[in-house]
Amino acid sequence: xxxxxxxxxxxxxxxxxxxxxxxxxxxxxxxxxxxxxxxxxxxxxxxxxxxxxxxxxxxxxxxxxxxxxxxxxxxxxxxxxxxxxxxxxxxxxxxxxxxxxxxxxxxxxxxxxxxxxxxxxxxxxxxxxxxxxxxxxxxxxxxxxxxxxxxxxxxxxxxxxxxxxxxxxxxxxxxxxxxxxxxxxxxxxxxxxxxxxxxxxxxxxxxxxxxxxxxxxxxxxxxxxxxxxxxxxxxxxxxxxxxxxxxxxxxxxxxxxxxxxxxxxxxxxxxxxxxxxxxxxxxxxxxxxxxxxxxxxxxxxxxxxxxxxxxxxxxxxxxxxxxxxxxxxxx
Amino acid sequence: xxxxxxxxxxxxxxxxxxxxxxxxxxxxxxxxxxxxxxxxxxxxxxxxxxxxxxxxxxxxxxxxxxxxxxxxxxxxxxxxxxxxxxxxxxxxxxxxxxxxxxxxxxxxxxxxxxxxxxxxxxxxxxxxxxxxxxxxxxxxxxxxxxxxxxxxxxxxxxxxxxxxxxxxxxxxxxxxxxxxxxxxxxxxxxxxxxxxxxxxxxxxxxxxxxxxxxxxxxxxxxxxxxxxxxxxxxxxxxxxxxxxxxxxxxxxxxxxxxxxxxxxxxxxxxxxxxxxxxxxxxxxxxxxxxxxxxxxxxxxxxxxxxxxxxxxxxxxxxxxxxxxxxxxxxx
Numbered sequence: 001x002x003x004x005x006x007x008x009x010x011x012x013x014x015x016x017x018x019x020x021x022x023x024x025x026x027x028x029x030x031x032x033x034x035x036x037x038x039x040x041x042x043x044x045x046x047x048x049x050x051x052x053x054x055x056x057x058x059x060x061x062x063x064x065x066x067x068x069x070x071x072x073x074x075x076x077x078x079x080x081x082x083x084x085x086x087x088x089x090x091x092x093x094x095x096x097x098x099x100x101x102x103x104x105x106x107x108x109x110x111x112x113x114x115x116x117x118x119x120x121x122x123x124x125x126x127x128x129x130x131x132x133x134x135x136x137x138x139x140x141x142x143x144x145x146x147x148x149x150x151x152x153x154x155x156x157x158x159x160x161x162x163x164x165x166x167x168x169x170x171x172x173x174x175x176x177x178x179x180x181x182x183x184x185x186x187x188x189x190x191x192x193x194x195x196x197x198x199x200x201x202x203x204x205x206x207x208x209x210x211x212x213x214x215x216x217x218x219x220x221x222x223x224x225x226x227x228x229x230x231x232x233x234x235x236x237x238x239x240x241x242x243x244x245x246x247x248x249x250x251x252x253x254x255x256x257x258x259x260x261x262x263x264x265x266x267x268x269x270x271x272x273x274x275x276x277x278x279x280x281x282x283x284x285x286x287x288x289x290x291x292x293x294x295x296x297x298x299x300x301x302x303x304x305x306x307x308x309x310x311x312x313x314x315x316x317x318x319x320x321x322x323x324x325x326x327x328x329x330x331x
Numbered sequence: 332x333x334x335x336x337x338x339x340x341x342x343x344x345x346x347x348x349x350x351x352x353x354x355x356x357x358x359x360x361x362x363x364x365x366x367x368x369x370x371x372x373x374x375x376x377x378x379x380x381x382x383x384x385x386x387x388x389x390x391x392x393x394x395x396x397x398x399x400x401x402x403x404x405x406x407x408x409x410x411x412x413x414x415x416x417x418x419x420x421x422x423x424x425x426x427x428x429x430x431x432x433x434x435x436x437x438x439x440x441x442x443x444x445x446x447x448x449x450x451x452x453x454x455x456x457x458x459x460x461x462x463x464x465x466x467x468x469x470x471x472x473x474x475x476x477x478x479x480x481x482x483x484x485x486x487x488x489x490x491x492x493x494x495x496x497x498x499x500x501x502x503x504x505x506x507x508x509x510x511x512x513x514x515x516x517x518x519x520x521x522x523x524x525x526x527x528x529x530x531x532x533x534x535x536x537x538x539x540x541x542x543x544x545x546x547x548x549x550x551x552x553x554x555x556x557x558x559x560x561x562x563x564x565x566x567x568x569x570x571x572x573x574x575x576x577x578x579x580x581x582x583x584x585x586x587x588x589x590x591x592x593x594x595x596x597x598x599x600x601x602x603x604x605x606x607x608x609x610x611x612x613x614x615x616x617x618x619x620x621x622x623x624x625x626x627x628x629x630x631x632x633x634x635x636x637x638x639x640x641x642x643x644x645x646x647x648x649x650x651x652x653x654x655x656x657x658x659x660x661x662x
Contacts, residue, residue, distance in 0.1 A: 097504065100443050100497075108439065108493065112431050112486070150481055153503065155443070158496040162439065165489040166431075172484065173428065173618045287504045 004241035009034035014081040016040045016068050016114070017088035018061075020048035021191045021198065022130065022183075025229045026085060026236055031060045033237075040077055040088070042067040047090070048192045052329040068110035075117040078125065083240050086114060086167075087130045089160070092197040093288050096156030107159035108166075115170045115178075127178040128240045131164040132157070133251065133295055135182065142223075143296035146182070146249055154288045164249070171247040179245040181235055183252050184295050188229030188315060189322035193330050201226070201263070205319060208267055209327055214276035217285060220261030225254035225294035228315030231308040238304045245304055253295035254308050263312075270316050335572035340365035345412040347371045347399050347445070348419035349392075351379035352522045352529065353461065353514075356560045357416060357567060362391045364568075371408055371419070373398040378421070379523045383660040399441040406448040409456065414571050417445060417498075418461045420491070423528040424619050427487030438490035439497075446501045446509075458509040459571045462495040463488075464582065464626055466513065473554075474627035477513070477580055485619045495580070502578040510576040512566055514583050515626050519560030519646060520653035524661050532557070532594070536650060539598055540658050545607035548616060551592030556585035556625035559646030562639040569635045576635055584626035585639055594643075601647050 013030050017023040018039025030037050039061055041049040054061060066073045068088045078084060089107050090096065096103035111129070118125050135158075136144050137151035152158045167178040185199055192198035193206035204214045227235075235252050239245045258266070264276040281289065300306045323330065344361050348354040349370025361368050370392055372380040385392060397404045399419045409415060420438050421427065427434035442460070449456050466489075467475050468482035483489045498509040516530055523529035524537040535545045558566075566583050570576045589597070595607040612620065631637045654661065 100447065101440070104440055104443060109432070109435055112435060116431065147480060149478060152496055152500065154500060155497065158493050158500060161496070162489050162493045165483055165492070166486065169483065169485060169489060 005033050005237055007241055008237070010036070011082040012036045012038070012080055013083045013085065014038045014040060014077060015085045015087060017048070019043065019050060019053050019063070020087065021053070022186060022229060022232055023085070023087045024053035024190050025188065026233045027054060027061055028057055029233050029237065031057050037061040038077070038081070039063045040066050040068070042088070046092070046095070046197060048198055050190070050330065052326065053190045068114065069105050071113045074114055075121060078114065078117045078122050081122060081125050084114070084118070084125050084127045085236060085240070086111065086127055089130065090156065093134070093154045093156050094284060095197065096154055096159070097284070097288070100155040103156050103159050107156065108162040111163035111166050115166055115176065118176055119170060119174050123174065123176055126240055127167060127176060128236050129164055129167045129178065129180040130236070131180045131182045131249070132160050133182050133184045133293065135161040135164070138290040139293055142292060143253065143294050144251070145296040146251055146299055153290060168247060168249065177243070177246045179239045179247070180249045181239055181252055182249065183227070183232060184254060185224055185226045186229055186232045187226055188319050191229070191319070193323060193327070204264065204267060205323055206327070206331060208271055208274045209323055214264050214267070214274065215279050216260050216264055216276055217279065217281045220264070220278055221259050223257040223259055223292040223294055224263070225257045226312055226315070227252050227254050227308055228310035231310055235300065235306045238306050242304055248303070250300035250304070251295045251297050252300065253297035254312070256312065257294035258312065266313065267316060270313065271320055336364050336568060338572055339568070341367070342413040343367045343369070343411055344414045344416065345369045345371060345408060346416045346418060348380070350374065350381060350384050350394070351418065353517060353560060353563055354416070354418045355384035355521050356519065357564045358385060358392055359388055360564050360568065362388050368392040369408070369412070370394045371397050371399070373419070377423070377426070377528060379529055381521070381661065383657065384521045399445065400436050402444045405445055406452060409445065409448045409453050412453060412456050415445070415449070415456050415458045416567060416571070417442065417458055420461065421487065424465070424485045424487050425615060426528065427485055427490070428615070428619070431486040434487050434490050438487065439493040442494035442497050446497055446507065449507055450501060450505050454505065454507055457571055458498060458507060459567050460495060460498045460509065460511040461567070462511045462513045462580070463491050464513050464515045464624060466492040466495065469621040470624055473623060474584065474625050475582070476627040477582055477630055484621060499578060499580065508574070508577045510570045510578070511580045512570055512583055513580065514558070514563060515585060516555055516557045517560055517563045518557055519650050522560070522650070524654060524658070535595065535598060536654055537658065537662060539602055539605045540654055545595050545598070545605065546610050547591050547595055547607055548610065548612045551595070551609055552590050554588040554590055554623040554625055555594070556588045557643055557646070558583050558585050558639055559641035562641055566631065566637045569637050573635055579634070581631035581635070582626045582628055583631065584628035585643070587643065588625035589643065597644065598647060601644065602651055
């Protein structure tokens with residue numbers, strides 16, 4: 001455990017999206033570290049929140065069902081918090097194109113209102129924003145570092161970009177201690193597997209466990225990098241713990257990018273059963289596809305001492321084990 | 332006159348922000364070119380709209396008072412238009428920090444709803460978006476080209492960035508013929524001189540004409556580039572007229588960047604009277620100041636054949652002449 005993490009003991013921590021995939025995994029870790037954890041989640045069915053995600057720590061966290069779009073509620077909830085992990089978001093690329101306004105409200109406007117609430121009511125709270133590699137769009141070079149042009153390919157990417165930059169501007173102008181992490185594909189226990197809204201990998205895991213055929217779009221040669229959720233959680237905590245991170249933007253990233261085809265093969269091999277097939281890209285997916293992507297995590301490694309520690313093989317093994325046991329609660 | 336411009340004859344053109352500074356100058360030009368011009372403006376007192384701006388062409392344009400935030404109204408108004416010049420915006424940097432939500436509604440959400448209206452009701456209309464050099468933030472190198480990192484320094488810059496990228500994504504995903512021009516400081520007849528909300532230069536012109544002392548923040552050595560409004564209008568028309576512009580982003584820019592101190596000296600020299608003084612930066616200005624800025628217009632020169640034709644001396648002379656005559660209508 002990093003020496004940095006003793007500071008969370010006894011401190012008040014708010015996690016928006018706290019019943020979701022990354023939020024709940026973060027909550028387990030913070031409970032272990034002795035923090036007083038408040039989880040805020042809207043439990044919108046299409047999103048990642050699920051009360052099952054906090055099984056075992058229900059009595060050690062507080063849960064407040066609220067939507068980050070509820071400006072007045074959020075103004076109250078941020079008060080007295082030492083750390084705010086700002087993870088709530090609309091994550092579906094396709095949903096952002098069919099309903100761009102909801103995406104705007106959640107990913108942009110709500111971020112602004114949380115920051116305004118902190119500026120007026122809690123200007124010393126450290127705010128850690130979960131951004132996404134998606135704001136880079138289709139890579140012009142690989143690995144993608146933080147200086148890569150921002151060329152989002154869908155409305156979700158634009159609104160996440162705005163949400164991230166509100167955090168940076170509120171640091172630069174008002175001195176709020178904020179930091180943004182641009183997450184890549186994150187996977188692990190408690191991820192959404194009901195559909196492909198959060199990530200295709202969740203959907204694949206469900207299909208595999210249910211004996212269905214995994215479908216790979218195109219030729220399956222698109223490269224991706226992955227972070228196991230425990231590694232993403234450690235990055236969030238390291239960014240929260242270190243003042244050097246304030247006002248900064250950091251990529252996460254995984255070692256050894258893998259093609260979707262190889263990923264499907266690895267999943268089948270680890271499960272010991274299953275099959276996959278290549279199918280043509282659906283048109284609505286193709287229009288927002290970004291080709292190969294993998295990121296450089298050199299900046300956060302150098303400045304905050306983070307690097308991914310869980311191999312894809314190990315992480316997928318644990319994920320399959322989790323969902324083998326708990327799948328009924330997630331579908 | 333560019334050969335490209337004969338295509339506007341008899342065509343339907345909507346200008347949002349059409350009673351404002353650039354919108355009204357564009358309207359004069361389009362009327363000359365034989366277009367059927369519809370001006371949409373909210374006439375919000377703090378913004379640039381002013382009925383005086385269309386003196387002389389009142390009977391040759393249609394005016395519809397409406398706010399771009401009026402989703403239903405805009406859905407109707409975009410129908411049947413061949414060209415939509417999307418110029419309406421909240422432009423004050425300081426206002427965007429004191430009231431970030433209004434800035435978000437106008438500069439981001441309304442852009443999305445105009446694009447949605449076109450996607451559903453008029454997908455072939457050419458849409459020309461007036462973006463701003465402000466989304467670059469503090470330059471890392473000069474002149475700033477379109478590949479410069481986007482690092483806005485205030486909420487206005489973030490929302491304009493989002494508004495611009497909705498246009499690009501709606502081109503890339505849905506094929507709408509959109510283009511974005513990143514304008515630099517634009518000046519000329521009909522600019523807002525009532526206060527410094529649109530640009531400090533308008534404010535200076537008013538102060539000069541009223542016999543007040545021009546105030547320059549800091550040491551006055553900050554460099555800026557300027558475009559005379561006729562040149563900006565020509566860029567908008569060239570981008571509207573050429574299919575090659577679709578999906579593209581172009582900087583405008585001025586030749587011979589000038590320091591604020593030299594600009595004040597030039598204004599005084601051209602007017603034949605007046606004085607200026609250096610004063611310390613007000614704190615709220617300093618926090619969002621960007622130092623030197625001037626842009627490269629190499630891309631639009633090469634691809635669309637645009638370059639600025641009016642010297643600063645000539646443009647300021649015409650601007651002073653205009654406001655010497657019309658100032659009472661603008662204060």
